[in-house]
Amino acid sequence: MGKKIDLEGGLMLAPVPVVLVACSHEELGMNVFTIAWCGVDCSKPPIIHISIRPDRFSYRMIKESGVFTVNLPTSDMVEKVDICGNISGAERNKFELAGLTPVPARLVTAPLIAECPVNLECELIKIEPLGLHDMFLGEVVARHVDESVSTGGRADWSRIPLISYVDGEYWSLGERIGEYGCSKKNI
Numbered sequence: 001m002g003k004k005i006d007l008e009g010g011l012m013l014a015p016v017p018v019v020l021v022a023c024s025h026e027e028l029g030m031n032v033f034t035i036a037w038c039g040v041d042c043s044k045p046p047i048i049h050i051s052i053r054p055d056r057f058s059y060r061m062i063k064e065s066g067v068f069t070v071n072l073p074t075s076d077m078v079e080k081v082d083i084c085g086n087i088s089g090a091e092r093n094k095f096e097l098a099g100l101t102p103v104p105a106r107l108v109t110a111p112l113i114a115e116c117p118v119n120l121e122c123e124l125i126k127i128e129p130l131g132l133h134d135m136f137l138g139e140v141v142a143r144h145v146d147e148s149v150s151t152g153g154r155a156d157w158s159r160i161p162l163i164s165y166v167d168g169e170y171w172s173l174g175e176r177i178g179e180y181g182c183s184k185k186n187i
């Protein structure tokens with residue numbers, strides 16, 4: 001690497017996965033929307049977060065229902081992801097519009113998305129206001145992996161080409177390049 005260009009503070013953490021978050025609310029019904037600001041926070045208990053702007057229709061739905069699901073879309077679903085991230089559930093039924101199928105979850109009232117091979121059921125732990133986005137911390141209380149992309153009960157990521165969102169562009173991820181501890185043979 002050569003000389004670095006110095007930039008002001010900003011977001012340049014890549015790749016981050018794009019996920020479809022689904023929710024359900026007694027009065028407002030079901031909804032699905034796209035989230036790129038998400039991540040892993042703790043292994044035990046298993047905690048992840050999604051960051052949501054308060055003006056999203058889903059914000060109130062998740063805050064009041066206390067649950068959500070995180071569904072991992074694959075690269076062939078990029079247009080569905082784009083639809084769910086550009087249209088509000090306040091105006092359209094995005095399940096119908098994007099051709100996504102809501103199916104009941106095991107432990108939470110929010111639906112899973114059938115087309116996504118991996119689904120996480122989450123219970124909201126707390127909401128942390130940060131600025132433009134509020135961080136929703138959720139405990140993962142159940143997980144689902146489609147049998148067609150699993151080996152020995154584990155997700156086979158070589159068969160799950162995830163989508164990453166970087167600088168306004170969608171990128172496909174999918175090649176396995178090592179495993180935990182792969183450096184050991186050299187140290």
Ligand SMILES: Cc1cc2nc3c(=O)[nH]c(=O)nc-3n(C[C@H](O)[C@H](O)[C@H](O)COP(=O)(O)O)c2cc1C
Binds near residue numbers: 018032084089
């Ligand atoms: C690729 C992509 C990533 C997005 N990531 C986020 C995010 O992390 N947080 C957020 O609040 N909105 C995010 N959005 C915008 C929402 O998905 C969008 O405003 C959506 O229409 C909200 O749906 P709702 O009003 O039905 O809740 C993203 C949109 C796209 C296309």
